[in-house]
Amino acid sequence: MSDKEVIKEDKPVETKEVDLIPKAPSKLAPRGIRTFTVFRAIDETGVSGDGVVIEGVALATGQCIIHWLYPPPRGGIAIFESMDDFIKVHIGPHPANNTIITFQDGEQLKFGDKNKEEASDEDS
Numbered sequence: 001m002s003d004k005e006v007i008k009e010d011k012p013v014e015t016k017e018v019d020l021i022p023k024a025p026s027k028l029a030p031r032g033i034r035t036f037t038v039f040r041a042i043d044e045t046g047v048s049g050d051g052v053v054i055e056g057v058a059l060a061t062g063q064c065i066i067h068w069l070y071p072p073p074r075g076g077i078a079i080f081e082s083m084d085d086f087i088k089v090h091i092g093p094h095p096a097n098n099t100i101i102t103f104q105d106g107e108q109l110k111f112g113d114k115n116k117e118e119a120s121d122e123d124s
Contacts, residue, residue, distance in 0.1 A: 030060035034103055038066075038091075041098035041114065050097075054090075058083050058103075066090075087111070 038054035048070040056066040064086045068076040080086040091099050091111050098112035 032060035034058045034105075036101050036103045039100045039102065041100075041112070042096065044094055044096040056086075 034057070036056050036058065037052045038056065039052050040048075040050050043050050043053075048068060053069055054066050055069065056064060058064050062082050064080040064083045066078050066080070066086060068078070070076075078086075080089070087101075087109075091097075091101075095112045098114040099110075100115070101109040101111075
Protein backbone atom coordinates (compact mmCIF):
# COMPACT_ATOMS: atom_id res chain seq x y z
CA MET A 1 0.00 0.00 0.00
CA SER A 2 0.99 3.60 -0.39
CA ASP A 3 1.87 6.02 2.38
CA LYS A 4 -1.54 7.62 2.07
CA GLU A 5 -4.42 5.35 2.80
CA VAL A 6 -7.94 6.25 1.85
CA ILE A 7 -10.43 5.13 4.42
CA LYS A 8 -13.97 4.80 3.18
CA GLU A 9 -16.80 4.73 5.60
CA ASP A 10 -20.17 3.33 4.66
CA LYS A 11 -22.55 6.08 5.62
CA PRO A 12 -26.21 5.83 4.78
CA VAL A 13 -27.14 8.32 2.10
CA GLU A 14 -30.11 10.37 3.12
CA THR A 15 -32.39 11.49 0.30
CA LYS A 16 -35.92 12.67 0.23
CA GLU A 17 -38.32 10.61 -1.86
CA VAL A 18 -39.19 13.70 -3.87
CA ASP A 19 -35.54 13.96 -4.96
CA LEU A 20 -35.76 10.50 -6.50
CA ILE A 21 -38.67 11.29 -8.80
CA PRO A 22 -37.35 11.93 -12.32
CA LYS A 23 -37.89 15.47 -13.51
CA ALA A 24 -38.25 16.37 -17.18
CA PRO A 25 -35.69 18.83 -18.47
CA SER A 26 -37.32 22.00 -19.70
CA LYS A 27 -36.21 21.31 -23.29
CA LEU A 28 -38.44 18.24 -23.58
CA ALA A 29 -42.10 18.06 -24.50
CA PRO A 30 -44.64 17.53 -21.70
CA ARG A 31 -44.94 13.92 -20.68
CA GLY A 32 -47.75 11.74 -19.50
CA ILE A 33 -50.39 9.56 -21.11
CA ARG A 34 -54.08 8.89 -20.61
CA THR A 35 -55.42 5.65 -22.03
CA PHE A 36 -58.94 5.11 -23.37
CA THR A 37 -61.18 2.70 -25.24
CA VAL A 38 -63.81 3.40 -27.88
CA PHE A 39 -67.06 1.42 -27.72
CA ARG A 40 -69.64 1.38 -30.52
CA ALA A 41 -73.15 0.09 -29.86
CA ILE A 42 -73.51 -0.60 -33.59
CA ASP A 43 -71.34 -0.20 -36.69
CA GLU A 44 -73.35 1.64 -39.33
CA THR A 45 -70.65 1.09 -41.98
CA GLY A 46 -70.22 -2.63 -41.25
CA VAL A 47 -66.43 -2.34 -41.40
CA SER A 48 -64.93 -2.57 -37.91
CA GLY A 49 -67.78 -4.11 -35.93
CA ASP A 50 -69.40 -3.20 -32.65
CA GLY A 51 -68.24 -3.34 -29.04
CA VAL A 52 -64.78 -2.03 -28.12
CA VAL A 53 -63.16 -1.32 -31.49
CA ILE A 54 -60.30 1.02 -30.55
CA GLU A 55 -57.81 1.39 -27.74
CA GLY A 56 -55.90 4.62 -27.57
CA VAL A 57 -53.60 7.01 -25.81
CA ALA A 58 -53.94 10.75 -25.35
CA LEU A 59 -50.51 12.30 -24.84
CA ALA A 60 -49.74 15.30 -22.62
CA THR A 61 -48.87 17.19 -25.82
CA GLY A 62 -52.49 16.82 -26.94
CA GLN A 63 -51.71 14.29 -29.65
CA CYS A 64 -53.79 11.14 -29.87
CA ILE A 65 -52.67 7.67 -30.97
CA ILE A 66 -55.30 5.06 -31.73
CA HIS A 67 -55.06 1.33 -32.30
CA TRP A 68 -57.93 -0.09 -34.34
CA LEU A 69 -58.63 -3.63 -33.16
CA TYR A 70 -59.76 -4.53 -36.70
CA PRO A 71 -58.65 -6.20 -38.96
CA PRO A 72 -57.18 -9.07 -36.98
CA PRO A 73 -54.57 -10.10 -36.10
CA ARG A 74 -52.86 -6.67 -35.77
CA GLY A 75 -55.40 -3.96 -36.45
CA GLY A 76 -54.11 -0.57 -37.48
CA ILE A 77 -52.48 2.51 -35.95
CA ALA A 78 -53.32 6.17 -36.56
CA ILE A 79 -51.92 9.37 -35.06
CA PHE A 80 -53.89 12.60 -34.72
CA GLU A 81 -52.79 16.08 -33.69
CA SER A 82 -55.56 16.16 -31.07
CA MET A 83 -58.38 14.16 -29.57
CA ASP A 84 -60.79 16.60 -31.24
CA ASP A 85 -59.32 15.76 -34.66
CA PHE A 86 -59.80 12.04 -33.98
CA ILE A 87 -63.42 12.63 -32.91
CA LYS A 88 -64.13 14.79 -36.01
CA VAL A 89 -62.85 12.06 -38.34
CA HIS A 90 -64.01 8.80 -36.77
CA ILE A 91 -66.87 9.54 -34.37
CA GLY A 92 -68.74 12.69 -35.37
CA PRO A 93 -69.68 11.47 -38.87
CA HIS A 94 -71.33 8.32 -37.46
CA PRO A 95 -73.97 9.37 -34.89
CA ALA A 96 -75.92 6.11 -35.34
CA ASN A 97 -72.99 4.20 -33.80
CA ASN A 98 -73.75 5.62 -30.33
CA THR A 99 -70.08 5.74 -29.43
CA ILE A 100 -68.68 5.95 -25.89
CA ILE A 101 -65.07 6.89 -25.17
CA THR A 102 -64.01 5.69 -21.71
CA PHE A 103 -60.79 6.97 -20.13
CA GLN A 104 -58.73 5.08 -17.56
CA ASP A 105 -60.05 7.29 -14.74
CA GLY A 106 -63.66 6.40 -15.61
CA GLU A 107 -64.54 9.65 -17.41
CA GLN A 108 -66.79 9.00 -20.40
CA LEU A 109 -67.55 11.00 -23.52
CA LYS A 110 -70.81 9.91 -25.20
CA PHE A 111 -71.70 10.58 -28.82
CA GLY A 112 -74.59 9.68 -31.07
CA ASP A 113 -78.34 9.70 -31.45
CA LYS A 114 -79.19 7.40 -28.53
CA ASN A 115 -76.80 9.18 -26.16
CA LYS A 116 -78.36 12.56 -27.03
CA GLU A 117 -81.83 11.18 -26.20
CA GLU A 118 -80.60 9.82 -22.85
CA ALA A 119 -78.97 13.15 -22.01
CA SER A 120 -82.17 15.08 -22.77
CA ASP A 121 -84.22 12.63 -20.67
CA GLU A 122 -81.87 13.21 -17.73
CA ASP A 123 -82.21 16.99 -18.13
CA SER A 124 -86.03 16.79 -17.97
